[in-house]
Amino acid sequence: MCGMLAGGFGQFLASPTDLVKVNIQMDGKRMAEGLQPKYDYAINNVLILTQSFHRFVIFGSCICAD
Numbered sequence: 001m002c003g004m005l006a007g008g009f010g011q012f013l014a015s016p017t018d019l020v021k022v023n024i025q026m027d028g029k030r031m032a033e034g035l036q037p038k039y040d041y042a043i044n045n046v047l048i049l050t051q052s053f054h055r056f057v058i059f060g061s062c063i064c065a066d
Helices: 003-032 044-064
Strands: none
Touching: 003 044
């Protein structure tokens, strides 16, 4: 039981941080192509993802019900 909870908590933390890492890596690719990066720094990326997540949680069920 404890192992299951520890694994769930670890995944709860790992998934969003992996998404931040991938977004920062893609910004590096964008800059190599001569384009402007979408995110200035990692905290900005986290804030934008948090806002998107809250919008999904609040309005996601309304969209799925249509």
